[in-house]
Amino acid sequence: MKSLSRLLLPLAASLAVSVTAIAASPLLDADRTAIAVQLRDKAQADSGAYPIVEDLTTRIGPRMGGTAADARAVEWAVARFRELGYDKVWTEPVTFPVWDRGIEVARVVEPYPHSFAIAALGGSVGTPEGGITAEVVSLPDYQALLSATAEQVEGRIVYIGNRMRRAKDGGGYGEAVIARSRGASKAAALGARALLIRSIGTDVNSRTPHTGMLSYDIAFRKIPGAALSNADANVLEHMLAEGKPVTIELHLGASERGEYTSQNVIAEVTGREDTGKVVLIGGHLDSWDLGTGAIDDGAGVAITMAAGKLIADLPRGQRPRHTLRVVAWANEEQGVWGGNAYGEAHKDEVADHLIGFESDFGAGRIWRFDTRVPEAALPLMDAIAEVLKPLGIERGNNTAFGGADVSAMRQNGMPVAGLVQDGSKYFDYHHTAADTLDKIDRSDLDQNTAAYVALAYLVAEHGVPGHPGSTQAQKQDD
Amino acid sequence: MKSLSRLLLPLAASLAVSVTAIAASPLLDADRTAIAVQLRDKAQADSGAYPIVEDLTTRIGPRMGGTAADARAVEWAVARFRELGYDKVWTEPVTFPVWDRGIEVARVVEPYPHSFAIAALGGSVGTPEGGITAEVVSLPDYQALLSATAEQVEGRIVYIGNRMRRAKDGGGYGEAVIARSRGASKAAALGARALLIRSIGTDVNSRTPHTGMLSYDIAFRKIPGAALSNADANVLEHMLAEGKPVTIELHLGASERGEYTSQNVIAEVTGREDTGKVVLIGGHLDSWDLGTGAIDDGAGVAITMAAGKLIADLPRGQRPRHTLRVVAWANEEQGVWGGNAYGEAHKDEVADHLIGFESDFGAGRIWRFDTRVPEAALPLMDAIAEVLKPLGIERGNNTAFGGADVSAMRQNGMPVAGLVQDGSKYFDYHHTAADTLDKIDRSDLDQNTAAYVALAYLVAEHGVPGHPGSTQAQKQDD
Structure with missing residues (x-):
C-alpha cells in the first residue's frame, strides 16, 4: 500500500x-x-x-x-x-x-408559389441544366415507397414524409434514415426524377434542413436527392392535403470532382x-x-x-x-x-x-x-x-x-x-x-x-x- | 330577462x-x-x-x-x-x-476563413461592387458606439454585440433594437464602412439571423447594415477575444427600386x-x-x-x-x-x-x-x-x-x-x-x-x- x-x-x-x-x-x-x-x-x-x-x-x-x-x-x-x-x-x-454541394433551390410552382429551405443529400448528383420541374407524389415513409407502383411514381418527384422519433439512445435514427440513404435508388427504380424527404431530425419546428449521405444502388439511374426542413415539409403537406397537384421546381448544383x-x-x-x-x-x-x-x-x-x-x-x-x-x-x-x-x-x-x-x-x-x-x-x-x-x-x-x-x-x-x-x-x-x-x-x-x-x-x-x-x-x- | x-x-x-x-x-x-x-x-x-x-x-x-x-x-x-x-x-x-434584399454574404478573411449566416437589415443600401473588406471594430452596445471615436471606427466595419433580454412583455426589444435602427448612421458619422450587429432576438443558440428595419439619418452617408445570427456572433466574438485583427468581407445586394x-x-x-x-x-x-x-x-x-x-x-x-x-x-x-x-x-x-x-x-x-x-x-x-x-x-x-x-x-x-x-x-x-x-x-x-x-x-x-x-x-x- x-x-x-x-x-x-x-x-x-x-x-x-x-x-x-x-x-x-x-x-x-x-x-x-x-x-x-x-x-x-x-x-x-x-x-x-x-x-x-x-x-x-x-x-x-x-x-x-x-x-x-x-x-x-x-x-x-x-x-x-x-x-x-x-x-x-x-x-x-x-x-x-x-463532393461539392453547389446551389440548392426548391420552389413550388403550383398551386402556390413558395420557396423551400432544403439541403442536398451528400453524394447526390445535381439536377440537369434547367432543373427538374415535376409533380410531387407523396409517400408517408420508405415502406410505402417499397410498395408504390411505377404508375404512381414515374416522371415525378417522390416526397417521403416520415418523422423521426426522439429517443435517448438515438433509436429513432435507424428507422427514419433509410428514407434518406436508400430512397433515391428505390424511387429511381420506379421512374422517379428526384427524391425529396422530410429532414431526418427530431426538431419538429425548425427551418434548418438536415443533410447526410445517400447511397446509390448501382443497378439504377442516379437521381438527385434533397431534404426539406421540417417546417417546409409541413408547408408541402398542407398543400398536398388540399388534393390539388403540387408541382416543384428543383435545382441542385451538387457534383463530384476527382x-x-x-x-x-x-x-x-x-x-x-x-x-x-x-x-x-x-x-x-x-x-x-x-x-x-x-x-x-x-x-x-x-x-x-x-x-x-x-x-x-x-x-x-x-x-x-x-x-x-x-x-x-x-x-x-x-x-x-x-x-x-x-x-x-x-x-x-x-x-x-x-x-x-x-x-x-x-x-x-x-x-x-x-x-x-x-x-x-x-x-x-x-x-x-x-x-x-x-x-x-x-x-x-x-x-x-x-x-x-x-x-x-x-x-x-x-x-x-x-x-x-x-x-x-x-x-x-x-x-x-x-x-x-x-x-x-x-x-x-x-x-x-x-x-x-x-x-x-x-x-x-x-x-x-x-x-x-x-x-x-x-x-x-x- | x-x-x-x-x-x-x-x-x-x-x-x-x-x-x-x-x-x-x-x-x-x-x-x-x-x-x-x-x-x-x-x-x-x-x-x-x-x-x-x-x-x-x-x-x-x-x-x-x-x-x-x-x-x-x-x-x-x-x-x-x-x-x-x-x-x-x-x-x-x-x-x-x-426594397430588395439581394445576396447576403459575410466571411471572415483573417485570421480564420469562415462564412457567417447574416440577414441584411431592411432598407439597407447594398455594398459597392466588389463588396467591403475591412477590419472589425467590436463594441458591446449602442451606448459604446455613442462614445466611440473616429480613430477607432474610421474605415472599419462596426460590430455591435449586445444581447437581447427575454421578457414576457417584450421589454428587452426596445433596449436592444436601437443598435439595429440607429447603429448604421451613428457608425457612418464616425467614418465606418458598414454595420454588423448581433441579431436582435432572444434565441441564444440559433443560426437564423433576424432582419428588421434600420433608419438612416439624412445627415450622414448611408452605409450597409446586416445582422449576424447569434451563433455566428459568438464565433466572431471568440475570434475577437484572441486579440488579433479580424477582417471581414461583406457583400450585400440590397437595393431600392421605385x-x-x-x-x-x-x-x-x-x-x-x-x-x-x-x-x-x-x-x-x-x-x-x-x-x-x-x-x-x-x-x-x-x-x-x-x-x-x-x-x-x-x-x-x-x-x-x-x-x-x-x-x-x-x-x-x-x-x-x-x-x-x-x-x-x-x-x-x-x-x-x-x-x-x-x-x-x-x-x-x-x-x-x-x-x-x-x-x-x-x-x-x-x-x-x-x-x-x-x-x-x-x-x-x-x-x-x-x-x-x-x-x-x-x-x-x-x-x-x-x-x-x-x-x-x-x-x-x-x-x-x-x-x-x-x-x-x-x-x-x-x-x-x-x-x-x-x-x-x-x-x-x-x-x-x-x-x-x-x-x-x-x-x-x-
Whole structure:
C-alpha cells in the first residue's frame, strides 16, 4: 500500500474511501485505479475539452471532407496534439472522391408559389441544366415507397414524409434514415426524377434542413436527392392535403470532382512499458459543411484529445502499461473513409489493438458503458464499470457498436467499448447549420472526458483478457 | 330577462351563472353581455383562426411589401373576408418604396476563413461592387458606439454585440433594437464602412439571423447594415477575444427600386344600427421575406378575421349596435405604411372610430387588458375586463400602445386598447426564417380570438364614453 498512499496524496479523504472500495476488486491494480480515479475527477472538474472544441469551431469552422478547411483542420489537429504534449504525432493518408454541394433551390410552382429551405443529400448528383420541374407524389415513409407502383411514381418527384422519433439512445435514427440513404435508388427504380424527404431530425419546428449521405444502388439511374426542413415539409403537406397537384421546381448544383487525399491525424501517449500495444480512441475531424461541426464531431475530437492530454501530463511511472492512441478521423461523414483506411492499413495489427471506442454521438452526458470483448474480459470490464459509476454511468451490454470509425478494426477482431451518450437532443441539430458550439454544455463535456480517461487508462493498464494481444502480453509477463 | 333567457339557450348552466354575475354590472347590457360571453366561449372552443393562418402561410408564404406575394396576399385577404361572410370588403391604396434584399454574404478573411449566416437589415443600401473588406471594430452596445471615436471606427466595419433580454412583455426589444435602427448612421458619422450587429432576438443558440428595419439619418452617408445570427456572433466574438485583427468581407445586394402600391384590405361586419361608427381591429398582412410570417403577423390577421367572422355569423338582431371593421394592414414591417396611409385617409373620422387595437405580438396567450380611453370610459372598460377575466386576462393600465398600425389614428385622437400577449418566446423567431406555422399553438390562438371577439363586441355595443363619437351617439339616443 505504500505506493498507493503516495499516489493518493492529492486526493481528498472521501475519494480515498471510494478508491479503497474499488481497489477491493482483485482484478484492478489498486495503485493504478487510484490514478484512474484521480484522472476521472480532475477531468470532471475541468477537463480542458471545451476550449479545444471552441478553438476548432472558431478557427476552422465547417470542415467537410475535400474542402480547403479539411486541410486546415488536419494542420490544426497536428499542431494541437503537439501543443497538448502527446509523444508522437503523425498522419496517415485517406483518399476519397470530392463532393461539392453547389446551389440548392426548391420552389413550388403550383398551386402556390413558395420557396423551400432544403439541403442536398451528400453524394447526390445535381439536377440537369434547367432543373427538374415535376409533380410531387407523396409517400408517408420508405415502406410505402417499397410498395408504390411505377404508375404512381414515374416522371415525378417522390416526397417521403416520415418523422423521426426522439429517443435517448438515438433509436429513432435507424428507422427514419433509410428514407434518406436508400430512397433515391428505390424511387429511381420506379421512374422517379428526384427524391425529396422530410429532414431526418427530431426538431419538429425548425427551418434548418438536415443533410447526410445517400447511397446509390448501382443497378439504377442516379437521381438527385434533397431534404426539406421540417417546417417546409409541413408547408408541402398542407398543400398536398388540399388534393390539388403540387408541382416543384428543383435545382441542385451538387457534383463530384476527382479525388482528394486527406489525413487521419494520429497521436500517442506512450505507455510506461511501451509494449507497442494501444488503446484506440478518437472522434472524427471532418464535419458537414452547414454548421461548424461542434457536436458532430468537434465534441468527440475534444473529449478524446483532452483525455489523452490528462494521461500525457502524468509522470512516466504513473502512466498505464500500454499506449493510448488518439485518432482525429478523416471524412467519416461521406462514408467512413478514415476508419476504413485505418482498418485496411492496420488489419494485421489487431493483436496490438487492445480495444477501440469512438466518441461520435454529440456532447450529451454518458449514461451507459457497453463493451464487445471476449467473455474472459467481462469481469474486468465490470470492475472498471465501478470506477465509471460515480459519473452516473451504468453497466450496459456486451454488444457495443464502438463507433463508425473503429468498425473496420472491430470487424478485423478488435474488441470495442461504447461510452453511450444521452442523445435526446442530438438529432435536433445533427447535420444542420445549427450544429454550433452553443449546443455544448461544458460540464457534460467534462463528464464525457472523465469517462474516456478512466476507461482508457484502466484498459491500457490491464489489457483485455482473452484478446490475442492481451494474452500474448500476459505470456510475456509470466 | 326574457330575451336573455332566449339567448342563453345554448349555454351550460355554469356559464349562465358567470353571465349573471357579469350582468350585475349596471354598465353592461345583460343580454348583450350574454352574447359576448357566448362568442368568447365559442371562440375558445374552436375559433376558426388556426385554419386561416395555416391557409395564409401555406398559400402565400412570405409576403414582403412590394413583392409578387404581397399582391397575392391582398387577393387572398379580399377573397377570405368574403368567404367568411363579412358584409363589406374593400381595399385602400398604400404606396411605398420597394426594397430588395439581394445576396447576403459575410466571411471572415483573417485570421480564420469562415462564412457567417447574416440577414441584411431592411432598407439597407447594398455594398459597392466588389463588396467591403475591412477590419472589425467590436463594441458591446449602442451606448459604446455613442462614445466611440473616429480613430477607432474610421474605415472599419462596426460590430455591435449586445444581447437581447427575454421578457414576457417584450421589454428587452426596445433596449436592444436601437443598435439595429440607429447603429448604421451613428457608425457612418464616425467614418465606418458598414454595420454588423448581433441579431436582435432572444434565441441564444440559433443560426437564423433576424432582419428588421434600420433608419438612416439624412445627415450622414448611408452605409450597409446586416445582422449576424447569434451563433455566428459568438464565433466572431471568440475570434475577437484572441486579440488579433479580424477582417471581414461583406457583400450585400440590397437595393431600392421605385414605388409600389399595395392595399390595406378592409372588411366590415355591419352593426345592427349601422351608425357609421366602427371598432377597428386587425393585423398586418405583410411579413418579412425570410419566414412565412406565421407569428408576425399571420396570427394577428387570423385572430381578428376569425373574431369578425364569429360576429358576422350572428343574426342581425344579436349583433352589436355599431360596426366591426377589420383591417389586414399593408407593409407594416418597412415603416407602418398601411397604418399611416389609413391615418391620413381617415384623419377626419376620429369620431367614427370608437376604439382601435391591433394584434401584432405573436400568438402567445393574452394575459393583460390595457386601454387608452377617456377617464369617463374607465368604469365600462373595468366591467368589460370582468368578461375577459375567465380567459386568464388581468386588467392592466390606461396607457395602451394599441399597435403600430393604429398609432396614426391614436395620434389623431382615437382611443385604443391592448390585449397584451405573452411574448416570452416571440423574439426567438421574430423576423427570421423560423417564423413558421409550427410556432403557433392552436388553443392559444383560440384564447386570443376569444378575447378579441368579446372586447370588440362589447365596445361596439356600448361605445367609449367620453370619446366624441360615443358622446354624439348617446346624444342621438337621448
